Amino acid sequence: MRIDFSPVLSRLDYLLEGLAVTVLVAVAAIFLSFALGLLLAICRISRTRALRIFASVYIDVFRNTPFIVQLFFLYYGLPEIGIPTDPMPTGILALSLACAAGNAEIIRAGIETVSKGIVDAGRSFGMSGYQIYRYLILPNALRISWRPLGNAFVNLVLTTSVLSTITVNDLAGNAANVSAETFKPFEVYLTVLVTYCAVTFTVSGIVNSIYALLFSRVAERPVMRGHA
Amino acid sequence: MIEIDNVDKHYGNLQVLSAVSMQFQDGEVTAILGPSGAGKSTLIRCINCLESISQGDIRVDGMSVLDKHRTAEIQKRTSMVFQHFNLYPHLTALGNITLAPTKVLRQSRAQAEAKAIELLKMVGLENKAKRYPAELSGGEQQRVGICRALAMNPRHLLLDEVTSAIDPEMTAEVLRVIEDLAGQGTTMILVTHEIEFARRVADRVAFMERGSLVAHQDADTFFNRQSDERIARFIDKMKH
């Protein structure tokens, strides 16, 4: 059979609508999962035992079960307890909950890597525990975690495609529809595959630019010598 | 005044300080000397409430380090300069100096920055105010570290081997700053290995060995009329 992209081109606007949904869902989930991950990371190393246990159980459960199972549990399960579910909000919620677990581990590792010396310095000048966290530990932990977080964000973008299984009209979902209409699955999915690559490259690019913008002068580098 | 009263400190079975008693008078510069592992740094970290003591008491201007409600006040009065600088890597030199004054002393930003610039001028780094620690040499970082401690207007300045992590050719610039401060009557306790430097700036010298205070004398007696043979040998060895 001949390869023919013209049916794909004729439904390009519909695919682009899907792309917009994918981007929207991804951006929302990136922000939510980051905030939630930060909270979990702080709980995970808090002095309060109950918070610590809650966070480690949460992280363990969400990291060791498939996302699609979590998604089905929420999407089909929540109506059982009287909470109606719309595909898109439920999808964003599930994605944020799942990715928060991974982000929490990354941020926790970052917090633990922050040098003990700067905490000493903060304490030695009488800064409170909260001030040390807020002004010293978190900004540095964020810098240390930034690149691994970027990888997690790329992963999140790829995972948004699973939301098509609960009828979210994202890029993957619309691609399935176009494929069924046009009988050109190869051309449709190849196009979409490349489009996802473009999206993830863009995300990586943004992550790297933010790093360069915020942290390039901060990151440790060989000490410059011999100039006053 | 800082009073150390029969202080013990141990980590598990390891005794780091044993029965240390001494006093540091206001306006005095005291050098704490002794071989590595003598507990010198631990002692000043205990004064600064960075570490707790196992037994005895330390009083800073009459406030006991055992009283947790006074920790913040003691830390406001005693400022530390660290061996490894411990500058905040995410803040500029200016940001490093102004953070604690604005957050702990609640100074206005303008006030804190004016003071910071003044201090940076004093150590010859006014043109490096906007640099990050990673962009500064070791000697420059430590001078910023000194400014950061002084910005708190401490009554007692604690210096923990401030030149031992710096390239030899840059120690002079740091020592000069400390010498100036000593000349201005700042109360200082400095742990150091630079024996010649101690001789120049110290009013009194404490000598520690294996967690105990062996001698606490005025500098002239310590360096010029040393009766203890072991200490004399140590001084002699450190000179070379």
Next chain:
Amino acid sequence: MIYQNLEFSIADLYLLWRGLQWTLLVWSVSMALGIGLGFVLSLIRHARIPVLAQMVVVFVETFRNSPLLVQLFLVFYGLPMVTPFAPGPAEAAIFTLSINTAAFTVVNLVAALDAIPRGQWQAASSFGLSYRQTMLYVVLPQAIRTAIPPTMNLAISQLQTTSLVSIIGVTDLTRSGLVLYTRTLKPFIIWPIIGLVYFILAKVLSLLAARVERRLQAKNTWFEAAA
């Protein structure tokens, strides 16, 4: 009225058991194939064979940066339209997961290969060892040891990813969950059970991986002591 059996039965346990078998089958076969393919591709990439090495890079980046779900659709629905190759669900699943795993394996192994200092190559060639000999006796043993922990982590996380093959109709664990859900409409019971099975599998694999890693560590210390 359509009769619907809303209750669970012993037969459902069998359904889950079959699902578990499919999950493990798809997972183990595609891990073996994927890691093997990744190994070959890594050697091509590391040797910088012209054209082929660049193709490996394009392959790796494409499959790392696109969703597995779309890859599955491309293989399962797309390939039969343009090639004589018309895979069934299980074949498409294994094929796609293998390729996906290979892409990630290349990243791990190439990093490990590149981490071997150039000095070792120079030393080996000064003793007259050929490229093949140096690779076989000097470089690969070390690189593989470095690449084992990340590859084990990859395999463990791919176990979760296999759940997506249910969408193209492989009757794996997740698919059996869907079947039970549509029949009984009890999501609050079914999905936690399915999740628990995956959870236990992941924990067992993590324990095994930790043991392997400890062994490697012990060996490494021995190597260092001998050096």
